[in-house]
Amino acid sequence: MTQHEQELQLQAYVDGGLTQAESDRISRWIEKDPGARAVVDGLRRVRELMEVGEVEVSVPVNRAFYWSKIQEGISSGTTSRVANREPVRGSFWLRILVPAFGLAVLALMLRLWVSVPEEAETMARYFHEIDGPLAEENAMTFHSEAAAMTVVWVDSRGFGSP
Amino acid sequence: MTKRSDYPEMSEEGLVEASRQGDVEAFEELVARHRDKIYARAYSMMRNEDQAVEMSQAAWIKGWQRLAQFSGNSSFATWLTRIAINLCLDELRKQKRNRAESIDALSERSGGVDWFLPTYEVNPTERLERGELRQRIDRALGQLSVEHRTVLILHAFEELEYKEIATRMKCSIGTVMSRLFYARRKIAVLLNGLKLEEYR
Numbered sequence: 001m002t003q004h005e006q007e008l009q010l011q012a013y014v015d016g017g018l019t020q021a022e023s024d025r026i027s028r029w030i031e032k033d034p035g036a037r038a039v040v041d042g043l044r045r046v047r048e049l050m051e052v053g054e055v056e057v058s059v060p061v062n063r064a065f066y067w068s069k070i071q072e073g074i075s076s077g078t079t080s081r082v083a084n085r086e087p088v089r090g091s092f093w094l095r096i097l098v099p100a101f102g103l104a105v106l107a108l109m110l111r112l113w114v115s116v117p118e119e120a121e122t123m124a125r126y127f128h129e130i131d132g133p134l135a136e137e138n139a140m141t142f143h144s145e146a147a148a149m150t151v152v153w154v155d156s157r158g159f160g161s162p
Numbered sequence: 163m164t165k166r167s168d169y170p171e172m173s174e175e176g177l178v179e180a181s182r183q184g185d186v187e188a189f190e191e192l193v194a195r196h197r198d199k200i201y202a203r204a205y206s207m208m209r210n211e212d213q214a215v216e217m218s219q220a221a222w223i224k225g226w227q228r229l230a231q232f233s234g235n236s237s238f239a240t241w242l243t244r245i246a247i248n249l250c251l252d253e254l255r256k257q258k259r260n261r262a263e264s265i266d267a268l269s270e271r272s273g274g275v276d277w278f279l280p281t282y283e284v285n286p287t288e289r290l291e292r293g294e295l296r297q298r299i300d301r302a303l304g305q306l307s308v309e310h311r312t313v314l315i316l317h318a319f320e321e322l323e324y325k326e327i328a329t330r331m332k333c334s335i336g337t338v339m340s341r342l343f344y345a346r347r348k349i350a351v352l353l354n355g356l357k358l359e360e361y362r
Contacts, residue, residue, distance in 0.1 A: 008339045011346075015317075017324060046346040049353065050318035052292060055300040059201045059218070060211050066197060066219065067190055073223035074186060 007039060014043040178238055182229045193222055196239045200246050206315055207250040209304055217253060221246035247320065251330060254308055302352035310345035317342055 001009075012018050013026040030036045059066050143150040169177065169191035180188035200221055205214035225232075225242045232241050303311050312331065316322045324342075328335045 004340070004343075007343055008336075011339060011343050015324075042350055043343075043346055046350050047318070049295075049299065049349075050314070052295050052299065054202065054206060054319055055293075055296045056198075057202045057205050058198045059215065061215060063194060063197075066215070067193060069219050070193060070222045070226075071186065071190075073219070074189070074226050077223060077227050 006036070010036060010039050011043055014040055014047065174238055175234075178229070178232065178234075181226070189226055192238065196242065197222075199239055200242055203243050203315075203320075204246050204250055206300075206303070206319070207247070207254065207312060209311075213253070217249050218246055220249050224249070243320070247316070248330065251312070254312070255332075258308065298353060299349075302349050305352055306345055306348060310341050310348065313338055313341040314345040314349070 009018075009022075009026065010030070013023060018026065026036075030040050169188060172180070172188070172191065174192070174195075177188045177192050181192060197218065201214055201218040204217040204221070205211065208214045208217060221242060224245050228245070232238065236244075303314065306314065309331075313327060316327045316330065317324075322330070324335045324338045328338045331338065
């Protein structure tokens with residue numbers, strides 16, 4: 001056993017951390033060994049000194065200021081505790097449904113975007129020159145669905161004729 | 163419903179129970195009653211006022227969050243002090259990682275140093291004398307390394323056993339015993355007003 005190991009045994013003896021048999025053995029040892037006795041006495045006196053206690057210190061800030069930070073921490077902690085206590089139910093389905101909903105929205109937007117030219121085309125179909133059966137008669141037909149009318153213009157002289 | 167003016171008259175158990183039910187004002191009264199004690203422990207470990215205020219406040223917040231775990235086996239103040247100690251130990255570990263700490267060669271050298279013992283005669287009825295002695299002990303504690311001071315505080319003031327100190331400090335029981343021994347020897351030397359250099 002090294003010297004330091006012996007010192008630690010003596011300390012355990014002073015602190016009451018040994019079995020009765022070990023304690024008896026140390027008692028016999030310190031009776032014979034003045035060096036061991038000095039270590040034990042030293043340890044005991046430091047123990048007694050420490051029992052005098054600690055310096056009395058007070059919080060160096062006023063009560064309201066000290067409490068305010070605690071209150072702030074409690075408030076934010078309470079919020080998170082509530083969130084933890086009630087976990088989001090059906091999160092499995094949400095993980096599937098949320099992207100699906102996103103895709104649906106995207107598809108709808110695409111559909112709207114695509115439908116705009118279609119509508120324009122439809123409108124164009126309503127507002128355009130129609131080559132009617134009188135074409136060879138130099139006639140032009142204009143049809144408007146919105147105005148619910150058809151105008152046929154016939155030029156007996158023929159287009160392009162002088 | 164409890165009126166604010168009633169809290170100072172309430173028992174500690176009553177305040178703890180009310181706090182458990184979410185009564186923040188009851189908890190504020192607990193803080194008012196024990197804040198100095200919690201701060202004092204934090205200060206003794208951190209040796210810095212700002213850090214001690216911060217650590218003690220963090221302990222109160224954690225205490226509030228863990229009120230359901232308070233079994234009542236110890237007093238509320240003791241329970242909260244343990245929380246403060248753990249927070250301080252965590253913080254000290256963080257700080258240690260950020261600094262290159264040199265081990266005090268003398269304090270951890272075995273043998274060769276006699277026990278120069280203080281010879282104070284303490285009269286418990288004389289508050290001033292006791293206060294002065296406490297001041298000297300505190301100054302001596304301030305000269306110990308963080309590890310030695312922490313072990314000594316936990317053993318001498320918190321009355322924790324070697325095993326519990328080892329658990330809290332995340333080290334072996336042998337390390338705790340060794341640190342405690344060197345801490346005591348250094349305290350003995352410091353309180354005798356001796357310069358360490360004389361005993362190298």
